[in-house]
Amino acid sequence: MWRGLWTLAAQAARGPRRLCTRRSSGAAAPGSGATIFALSSGQGRCGIAVIRTSGPSSGHALRILTAARDLPPARHASLRLLSDPRSGEPLDRALVLWFPGPRSFTGEDCVEFHVHGGPAVVSGVLQALGSVPGLRPAEAGEFTRRAFANGKLNLTEVEGLADLIHAETEAQRRQALRQLDGELGHLCRGWAETLTKALAHVEAYIDFGEDDNLEEGVLEQGGSTWWGRKTPISPQRLPSLSLFACLLSPTADIEVRALEVALGAHLRDARRGQRLRSGAHVVVTGPPNAGKSSLVNLLSRKPVSIVSPEPGTTRDVLETPVDLAGFPVLLSDTAGLREGVGPVEQEGVRRARERLEQADLILAMLDASDLASPSSCNFLATVVASVGAQSPSDSSQRLLLVLNKSDLLSPEGPGPRPDLPPHLLLSCLTGEGLDGLLEALRKELAAVCGDPSTGSPLLTRARHQHHLQGCLDALSHYKPSKDLALAAEALRVARGHLTRLTGGGGTEEILDIIFRDFCVGK
């Protein structure tokens, strides 16, 4: 059912186009471009999840998912059975709302799907939407930006937009980091690299093949070991050009075909990569022996981590799903941050720092009785200060500073250092201050989980699926023998999809490879 870019236009060009002309009156949205979709409700347990689309193909998508000929009445809630357009499998019985532009949130055609909140349903609907031609997952803040561009937001509403986008970008970046952490990330980066190189070689062949005498290097660099001749190849500007063309194509061709097979296999793989780790990511960090593991055990009410008076007890990242004040939380205990210890613990510290990057909320632990020690000062200066330096609205990463072992402080002695940032006092031993901590946690988690921008893993997965499928479809149009400009375009589109997931993707990257690999020039 999925149609690639080219076949879509070639075969079904009449279908969608007629559709466009019919609603051309609603073309008030200037240059509306692609249709986007996103999960608009927050993550965590919820009865109903709201998925929104915006753009010219919204109506088309609604009809495809509801398998209906007609659109529901505008701005009326209607109950519809949603099914997967590829398999025809029913997904959910859902409320759908159809808002034709310009009278909608973004000013474009919009659809809202109110589906049951389970991850399987939400994930199914997101993936079904991703498979509709012309739809793609929204970028950070894109809905708001469209609304703004179409004059649907007043200035006061817009003021928060930059913060929102900043937060969304950050949250999505962290979410992407988590998702690309494991094998999938490794695969994606490998694929992107292969594609970039293949594209660079095709581009080099287009731009320098004839004019600048692409020299024999192109063939060796392409990885084809069977081409070992050191003698000059026949001049490319002579009519025997075909020789060169058929020599080049196998290298890029083989690589692209191999990539296509790998991608296809990955997409068919029922395991779909890794387990979804949903919930807010809370990471406990601090110098060694501050009481991090004790706190994790206290919060999860079970002995997750080994606790001992010896610094450096925890070495690996220990992850445990807990329910904190009603919010799903993935609590991570990490190794104490310190330098100059054994290789195993160093690895633990590296992992701890990595996990810190991905955290939605950081619980920074310090020993209240040991604030003057170098490790505490260092921690305050690096971790706490760097997160705290951004004003709360600028940074979407939140931090709570907790001073443990308050029982060791003498009641009438001078309190903790006066220059400390705002903090909470706690004693894991006596449980004193735990209520205060839980209350603070509840507030923070409400902010983290209530915000739909916090990059739901379901959406991220739909995004991966969408771009990998897009990449695969584009690759299927790669035919090196014919129009090379078209072949290169297929690779460009494919690479564009992959670099959406991995980052990078500029022209300079291509040129750098060309000039590194080939001796081109007059």
Place this chain on the structure above:
Amino acid sequence: MFYLRGCGRWVAASFTKQQFPLVRLSSDSAAPRTPHFDVIVIGGGHAGTEAATAAARCGSRTLLLTHRVDTIGQMSCNPSFGGIGKGHLMREVDALDGLCSRICDQSGVHYKVLNRRKGPAVWGLRAQIDRKLYKQNMQKEILNTPLLTVQEGAVEDLILTEPEPEHTGKCRVSGVVLVDGSTVYAESVILTTGTFLRGMIVIGLEMHPAGRLGDQPSIGLAQTLEKLGFVVGRLKTGTPPRIAKDSINFSILNKQTPDNPSVPFSFTNETVWIKPEDQLPCYLTYTNPRVDEIVLNNLHLNSHVKETTRGPRYCPSIESKVLRFPNRLHQVWLEPEGMDSDLIYPQGLSMTLPTELQEKMITCIRGLEKAKVIQPGYGVQYDYLDPRQITPSLETHLVQRLFFAGQINGTTGYEEAAAQGVIAGINASLRVSRKPPFVVSRTEGYIGVLIDDLTTLGTSEPYRMFTSRVEFRLSLRPDNADIRLTLRGYKDAGCVSQQRYERACWMKSSLEEGISVLKSIEFSSSKWKNLIPEVSISTSRSLPVRALDVLKYEEVDMDSLAKAVPEPLKKYTKCRELAERLKIEATYESVLFHQLQEIKGVQQDEALQLPKDIDYLTIRDVSLSHEVREKLHFSRPQTIGAASRIPGVTPAAIINLLRFVKTTQQRQAAMNESPKTDQCLRNADRLQERQFLLSPATLPRRTSLTDTFLTLKPTLSPGRASLKASWCISTDFTSVVTLTGAKVTTIPGLRTPVSTRPTGTVPIPKNIYSILNTYEGR
């Protein structure tokens, strides 16, 4: 400067004499008057000639100032024009009625389209050009251009005056001072000085100041520009030695013959001036390990190669090729310099070794064993000005009405220079007539990509056009440059002749009509199979197939299609160009359908103009990081689209800019409207409202509203305010409060007192106050 006698030798076209009475210069009957032009172009190279003629075509009285009239149109490096990417630029220059394409059609000696087998989007029109003919034809064209005057003279300084208040820039150029001290005034000045700014020629260890072999560099001008505060960089390039034709043994070398028939560069030409059989061949030979040896053994005699100045990665000297890719054989093309020239240009052998070593190296190469070097190869090092200092119309940010085009902006190549020349010429002229600038977008042409890359990203090596730099390569093809640019050039710039415009209009409507006809013809696939047996169309498809889809097949062209369906297709085969272009349109139709969406997105961003006079470093009401501010300050992007392409400018920064733009627009709209809508308001009220709208209190706050809004009373100090809040509205809606004093960052969830002393209370005018009252604050 010895070229200059008196106040300059005038070489003017007959037309110009009526426009500009030369008499006044020599024999002043009335008060002595300095000459005054609309546009002055400095430099007679590829950028200068295009700029001068483009300005004149737009109707400006133009003066072309050059060191020597006889070097106008000189091809100082390779004897060829066009190539992949460069051919695209030439087509676009031609679409704007520029010169170089038409002159190449009259001066070539070997025409060949590169990339013939790789798809029409990347075809590269290219030709070997007869240097002498090109120069002759160019000079003839220049001296016969109406409104264009040519004068010999070296420019020493610029005349600067007070800036125009409605534009940015610290001063305005109003003329030039020549070396002899005489002055010429003009409304706009275009600098196209090529490699002449502090040009330095290097052969072996010898260095001497020169813009080109045998020509003086411009040093005074370089100093003037530096004094004005332009950021100057240094680049290097090189040119190979020239070899005597009769000393080469061509018989043992590979020969390359030109295309038959030749494809002309210009849309207005059906064919070129010379028949294919009369054209000259090129020859190919290779370097060998002995060449490597000579290079490696003599690096100590080669200061150019060792210098740190950046040279191009893609036009490397033979020395850098040997150093970077050792143990390879490198190609050397032996190209004719002209019909009756005794010289051969060995493309690929650009070098800066001492002269005697150059000869030694050349005689190692097959076919060149007895070759005589007539002119040694040399390197040139020169100043360029960071192109982020110019706008997309090529006017400088610093000096109003001063334009830069060509190698001065860090590009390399005749075609890149010519493309900038046309744009600078048009805009210098539009500036004089106070019309909006003519900017080609990235979505419209290679010229747009070239200028956008330069002005937003700058360059650290000589910039050359490649098709891989172009995102919308399949839309921006050499075949459709006229549709893309000629119509705009006629309407927006006025630089296109009526005849060319009408031709482009006819072509556009014929193409559109042809495509819609091709779309309307639908048969079943089996019927198509019967009609055109050679097409490998799949008969399994049940849907009817459009003629346009059949035309996509490689083995089908308009002729075979018209044979199958004579009515109504026959008439589209009569014009060969039209038939070919229909075939190309069909090839890319389906992909272009998708590219169009992306193009729209880019255009939408480009439609959002940033105010020209933003001072990014000090502006208060946009929240931007210091790094982003510096970047924006330096490149001064003109649109949101350009800003988003600057590396390091984040999406959040873009949104902040966007908000700023909209706020500014709304404030301006409010200012303009208020007198009309509130006729009943008393004057005092109106004044108060105006003052309020202009006061800093109405500027948007830097950060979000989520923390505080409407929570402060003007007289009450405790409350919560975000770190960067610059103002608040009092809860009784009567005044706006600016906050000063100590502010403490809070971690949400923790109660920390914030001490904020409100100061600078501004009363809100009543009519605005009433609007605010209806707003339900948080």
